[in-house]
Amino acid sequence: MNVVKELSVCGGRLVKLSHNSTSTKTCMNVNVYLPKQYYAQDSSRSRPIPTVVYLSGLTCTPDNASEKAFWQFQADKYGFAMVFPDTSPRGDQVANDPEDSWDFGQGAGFYLNATQDPYAQHYQMYDYVHKELPQTLDAHFNKNAAAELDFLDNVAITGHSMGGYGAICGYLKGYAERRYKSCSAFAPIVNPSNVPWGQKAFKGYLGDERAQWQAYDPCALIKNVKRVGDDKVLIHVGDEDPFLEKHLRPELLLEAAKSTSWENYVQVKKVHGFDHSYYFVSTFVPEHAEFHAKNLGLI
Numbered sequence: 001m002n003v004v005k006e007l008s009v010c011g012g013r014l015v016k017l018s019h020n021s022t023s024t025k026t027c028m029n030v031n032v033y034l035p036k037q038y039y040a041q042d043s044s045r046s047r048p049i050p051t052v053v054y055l056s057g058l059t060c061t062p063d064n065a066s067e068k069a070f071w072q073f074q075a076d077k078y079g080f081a082m083v084f085p086d087t088s089p090r091g092d093q094v095a096n097d098p099e100d101s102w103d104f105g106q107g108a109g110f111y112l113n114a115t116q117d118p119y120a121q122h123y124q125m126y127d128y129v130h131k132e133l134p135q136t137l138d139a140h141f142n143k144n145a146a147a148e149l150d151f152l153d154n155v156a157i158t159g160h161s162m163g164g165y166g167a168i169c170g171y172l173k174g175y176a177e178r179r180y181k182s183c184s185a186f187a188p189i190v191n192p193s194n195v196p197w198g199q200k201a202f203k204g205y206l207g208d209e210r211a212q213w214q215a216y217d218p219c220a221l222i223k224n225v226k227r228v229g230d231d232k233v234l235i236h237v238g239d240e241d242p243f244l245e246k247h248l249r250p251e252l253l254l255e256a257a258k259s260t261s262w263e264n265y266v267q268v269k270k271v272h273g274f275d276h277s278y279y280f281v282s283t284f285v286p287e288h289a290e291f292h293a294k295n296l297g298l299i
């Protein structure tokens with residue numbers, strides 16, 4: 001991994017990294033925020049610092065949320081690190097949307113492993129985000145015998161829009177092995193198989209056969225994953241979000257959860273007057289941070 005830049009933010013540091021990914025076969029950018037606790041030389045710390053992974057939405061790079069979501073204040077408050085991955089592979093060699101739109105191709109990888117040409121070669125974002133990146137960050141930051149940052153075990157996941165979808169999908173797919181301790185989402189696409197953004201992506205990356213889509217659709221996954229303990233999924237969405245009715249449709253996840261172990265454990269908070277932007281995301285980041293801090297054992 002190469003450190004491209006390091007900046008002071010709040011009480012900690014934002015580290016901008018790049019590395020050659022074996023999953024996407026491209027150079028990937030990722031931002032990591034190390035909270036003030038990381039620099040405190042606190043010998044009383046009994047466990048490594050946990051991580052919250054934030055998956056961004058369509059058109060984003062790691063910088064959008066790093067600059068506009070204000071997670072850093074919350075990371076310092078509770079003592080977790082943040083990981084902001086990119087939304088797709090990038091570069092001249094990476095196939096893009098034939099329609100040249102912003103909802104597919106570069107900036108719109110949908111956090112899945114593509115099976116269709118010409119996308120399969122580089123669009124392997126599921127493996128990248130959930131498997132390769134945590135291992136790579138662990139190897140980079142935890143060179144010493146005692147790991148100080150936990151990228152592998154005590155980890156939460158969240159995201160916005162396409163990234164909210166990616167977070168719920170990764171949480172449910174990894175649920176049996178407790179891959180993530182906690183999951184939340186801001187304005188997520190919950191049922192990609194049945195909305196235009198998702199259908200375009202799934203068709204392009206996974207092909208026409210709808211049976212293949214089920215493996216990545218939260219509304220299908222939730223029916224086959226048995227919830228344990230107090231686990232809940234926290235979702236916020238604005239009632240003035242222009243994508244609400246056509247692409248997000250959070251009520252479909254509530255319907256899918258009915259009569260399963262998740263019924264009443266998926267909480268959708270529809271908030272009045274908010275749109276889809278980072279004004280909305282940043283307003284509810286503190287509530288999501290507290291939710292994850294509890295589930296990560298920080299409070």
Ligand SMILES: N[C@@H](CCC(=O)N[C@@H](CS)C(=O)NCC(=O)O)C(=O)O
Binds near residue numbers: 160
């Ligand atoms: N036309 C908009 C639509 C895409 C959009 O709203 N993307 C959301 C995620 S789905 C976003 O986070 N945009 C970047 C930003 O607000 O910084 C754009 O190009 O940004």
